[in-house]
Amino acid sequence: xxxxxxxxxxxxxxxxxxxxxxxxxxxxxxxxxxxxxxxxxxxxxxxxxxxxxxxxxxxxxxxxxxxxxxxxxxxxxxxxxxxxxxxxxxxxxxxxxxxxxxxxxxxxxxxxxxxxxxxxxxxxxxxxxxxxxxxxxxxxxxxxxxxxxxxxxxxxxxxxxxxxxxxxxxxxxxxxxxxxxxxxxxxxxxx
Amino acid sequence: xxxxxxxxxxxxxxxxxxxxxxxxxxxxxxxxxxxxxxxxxxxxxxxxxxxxxxxxxxxxxxxxxxxxxxxxxxxxxxxxxxxxxxxxxxxxxxxxxxxxxxxxxxxxxxxxxxxxxxxxxxxxxxxxxxxxxxxxxxxxxxxxxxxxxxxxxxxxxxxxxxxxxxxxxxxxxxxxxxxxxxxxxxxxxxxxxxxxxxxxxxxxxxxxxxxxxxxxxxxxxxxxxxxxxxxxxxxxxxxxxxxxxxxxxxxxxxxxxxxxxxxxxxxxxxxxxxxxxxxxxxxxxxxxxxxxxxxxxxxxxxxxxxxxxxxxxxxxxxxxxxxxxxxxxxxxxxxxxxx
Numbered sequence: 423x424x425x426x427x428x429x430x431x432x433x434x435x436x437x438x439x440x441x442x443x444x445x446x447x448x449x450x451x452x453x454x455x456x457x458x459x460x461x462x463x464x465x466x467x468x469x470x471x472x473x474x475x476x477x478x479x480x481x482x483x484x485x486x487x488x489x490x491x492x493x494x495x496x497x498x499x500x501x502x503x504x505x506x507x508x509x510x511x512x513x514x515x516x517x518x519x520x521x522x523x524x525x526x527x528x529x530x531x532x533x534x535x536x537x538x539x540x541x542x543x544x545x546x547x548x549x550x551x552x553x554x555x556x557x558x559x560x561x562x563x564x565x566x567x568x569x570x571x572x573x574x575x576x577x578x579x580x581x582x583x584x585x586x587x588x589x590x591x592x593x594x595x596x597x598x599x600x601x602x603x604x605x606x607x608x609x610x611x612x613x
Numbered sequence: 614x615x616x617x618x619x620x621x622x623x624x625x626x627x628x629x630x631x632x633x634x635x636x637x638x639x640x641x642x643x644x645x646x647x648x649x650x651x652x653x654x655x656x657x658x659x660x661x662x663x664x665x666x667x668x669x670x671x672x673x674x675x676x677x678x679x680x681x682x683x684x685x686x687x688x689x690x691x692x693x694x695x696x697x698x699x700x701x702x703x704x705x706x707x708x709x710x711x712x713x714x715x716x717x718x719x720x721x722x723x724x725x726x727x728x729x730x731x732x733x734x735x736x737x738x739x740x741x742x743x744x745x746x747x748x749x750x751x752x753x754x755x756x757x758x759x760x761x762x763x764x765x766x767x768x769x770x771x772x773x774x775x776x777x778x779x780x781x782x783x784x785x786x787x788x789x790x791x792x793x794x795x796x797x798x799x800x801x802x803x804x805x806x807x808x809x810x811x812x813x814x815x816x817x818x819x820x821x822x823x824x825x826x827x828x829x830x831x832x833x834x835x836x837x838x839x840x841x842x843x844x845x846x847x848x849x850x851x852x853x854x855x856x857x858x859x860x861x862x863x864x865x866x867x868x869x870x871x872x873x874x875x876x877x878x879x880x881x882x883x884x885x886x887x888x889x890x891x892x893x894x895x896x897x898x899x900x901x902x903x904x905x906x907x908x909x910x911x912x913x914x915x916x917x918x919x920x921x922x923x924x925x926x927x928x929x930x931x932x933x934x935x936x937x938x939x940x941x942x943x944x945x946x947x948x949x950x951x952x
Contacts, residue, residue, distance in 0.1 A: 461710050480741075486661060486694065486712055486748065488741035590742035590914050600742065600916040 423450055423525055426471055429497075433545055440539040447531040453518045460502050460516040469501035469529040470494070475522025476586040479514045480594070490595040493519075493580055493587065501529060519586045569598045570606045622657075622698060624648055628726035629931045629949075630686040634675030637935045641673065643928075644686065649723070649730035656707050656733050657699030658715070660951040661745035662925075663724040664692035666753045666781060670938050681719065688723025691716050693731070694739050694748035695951075704733045714739040716752035718901045724749075725931055725949055737906030740913035747920040750946035754781035755909045755918075757899040758789050761836055761858045764895050769794030771833040774825070774850060778814055779805040781946050782838050782860065784921045787812045792917040798829045805944060812921070826850055837862050848886035856893040864896045921945030 427444065430436055450473075453459065460466055462482060470477070477494045479502065491514060494500035502514040506529045536542040563572055573596060577584075584592070593603040630644045651657045669690050671677050694714040697707050707713065715736040723729055739748040767773065773790045777783040778799030790797045791813040799814040803821050810817045818825045826849055835847035837859035844862030851857060862883075869877035879887070879894065887894050912918045923943040926934040928951050938947050 458708070461708065463710050482712065486739065486745035487743065588914050589916060594742065604916070 423448065425473065426525060430545065433548075434541045436541070437539065440535075440541065443535070443538065447528040447535075449526050450523070451526050452521065452523050455518055455520050455522075457518045457522075458515060459518065459524075460505075460512050460514065462512050462515050464512050466502045466505035466512045467529055469499060469503075469506065469527050469532060470516070470524040471527065472496055472498050472500065473523045473525060475518060475520045475524075476583065477516060477518050477522055477524075478587070478591060479516045481514055488590075488594055489597075490591050493583055493591075493595065495580060495583065495586075506530075506533065519591070564597060569596060569602055570609065572596050572598075573603070573606050573610075622648065622728070626727035627928070628688040628723060629690075629928075630688050631673050631683070632686045634673065634678065634685075637670070637673055637939055638932055641689065641932050641935065642686075643931070646688070646726070648728045649721070651699050651701050651730050652732070653701040653703040654732050654734070655701045655721075655730040656697045656704055656713070656736055657728055657730050658693060658695040658713060658736075659698045660693055660724060660727055660729055661695040662693070662749035662948055662950050663690050663726075664749040664751075664753070664946050664948045665690050665725075665934060665938050666692065666946075667938070668753075670935060673935065683722065688726050688729075690724040690949075691722055692749050692752045693717060693724035693729055694745045695729075698728070700733070707733055707736065707738075712739045712741075712745075713737065714748040714752055714906060715903070716756055716899075716901045716906075725928070725951070727951060734903050735901035735906075737903045737910055740910045742914050742916075743920060746925050746948045746950055747922060750781075750920045750922050750948050751785070751909060751913070752901075752906060753899065754946065755785045755789075756902060756905055757782045757860055757897070758786035758836075759905055759909065760899055760902075761860055761897040762786060762789055762793070762834070764897050765834040765836070765856045765858045767793050767795055767834060771795040772798070772829075772831065772852075773834045773836065774798045774800075774829050774832045774847070775814075775836045776800050776839045776843055778809040778812070778817065779944055780838060781921075784809070784812055784945060785918065786836055786838075787814045788918040789912070792912055795834075798825070798832070800825050808921075808944070812919075831855075834858065845882045845886050848883075848890050848892055851890055851892055854891050854893075856895065857887075858895050858897055860897050860899065862896065865894050868896045868898070923947055925950050 472494045477500050479492045480488045480490045502512045505512045536546050589600050593600045625645050626648050628646045632642050633640050697711040713736050715731050717731045773795045775783050775786045778787050778801045787797050797814045798816045800818045800820045801809045803819050806817050806819050829850040831852035832850050833855050835857045837844050837847050840861035844859050847857040863880050923945040925948045931949050934947050934949050
């Protein structure tokens with residue numbers, strides 16, 4: 423938690439009261455590999471800041487196949503933000519791919535922290551902008567880049583992630599088949 | 614996907630039932646029945662897909678009456694995939710909303726229905742990278758192949774002969790044996806040679822034009838899925854000290870004892886063939902097992918095993934699905950989509 427507080431402090435003047443509030447709405451937790459933190463169809467009350475390990479959010483299509491939306495490694499946030507921001511039930515499932523240490527926040531309280539502590543206004547705005555940029559990039563990459571290019575970018579974005587993930591997690595993140603992923607890896611190895 | 618947590622479940626459901634023994638079209642009917650009761654160790658699965666196997670056809674025809682007595686009417690089939698919508702108080706490993714698959718135990722038979730209750734030890738989460746239809750196609754054939762090849766002690770570099778490579782069990786067994794690093798011979802007919810080769814078999818023997826007995830020599834393992842003369846012939850192609858596992862041939866003496874047949878002796882021809890080769894012969898009864906399905910889940914997710922589906926039928930065409938099964942012409946599994 424201290425690390426996160428220091429990160430926040432590097433970006434804004436954090437009052438003692440605000441710091442105390444952050445502690446009051448959060449809890450450091452360790453979850454085992456395979457633990458499901460958010461399940462499709464449930465009410466979402468929590469958002470997670472990852473301090474170690476690797477988590478994944480995915481949706482399940484009507485045929486029962488999983489599609490990975492996001493991997494979260496150290497210093498990433500993960501939850502079902504559709505559910506949090508629309509007050510709908512979760513459409514995503516969030517699971518731990520490894521034993522993971524997270525700081526679990528009350529999502530609603532964190533979301534409106536700027537109302538109580540205005541210094542968070544620009545901080546949250548900045549985080550949101552980065553989030554929008556990253557999502558737009560993901561969509562554009564999906565639209566215009568070839569599968570090998572997307573795989574290269576993926577490895578840059580998530581270095582070392584292959585030790586935590588199954589091939590089908592990565593294939594479903596990239597929107598390709600596992601066979602295509604294998605072919606891309608073979609081609610890449612030849613270079 | 615819908616929200617399973619708040620869904621209310623109608624106490625009545627549709628189920629494809631065996632109403633009498635005999636010809637398929639006269640013996641099956643879709644009935645409205647009560648949803649199965651959920652015992653302490655059970656999960657209640659909302660069925661998305663069911664798959665049918667040769668045993669389901671044999672039960673309908675009445676061929677297994679002495680062996681597997683079932684009350685009539687009974688809901689048909691054993692293979693299922695779906696979503697957990699309820700669970701007994703002793704179930705810890707599954708949560709409402711889990712996507713699962715199973716080969717249900719005999720006493721819980723009845724997967725061609727909107728719901729089935731299954732003891733949680735026979736259930737596993739389904740592979741995440743395949744559809745419900747594909748997942749439903751795996752349990753019975755997959756468990757049969759996995760358990761047989763594990764009884765045979767399959768290991769890297771073993772030479773394995775798998776009969777009937779295009780069948781549900783054979784097509785799975787080829788992929789499982791390859792995943793274990795074995796060298797795989799398999800037999801099939803001319804029209805299936807190409808796709809069976811694509812499953813990874815090293816040497817596909819077209820039984821219409823080739824004699825497998827002249828091609829396979831010194832096999833470590835023969836997996837007999839055909840029975841009749843194939844069981845005894847297996848000893849001609851195994852090495853000294855090899856093992857023949859069968860899911861259809863005669864029972865071995867040890868297994869017979871477990872079934873209370875203390876005086877049972879292996880048929881003479883088999884006993885002689887076995888002793889000549891100093892070989893082992895094991896008859897394998899497939900048993901439902903959630904842990905084994907968990908292993909299959911991993912192999913499928915790692916792309917080492919691919920489901921092979923012949924056709925998916927809607928629930929309303931279930932009888933047609935059984936007719937197709939009975940024709941024996943299916944290349945891969947026959948699946949019924951329930952929801």
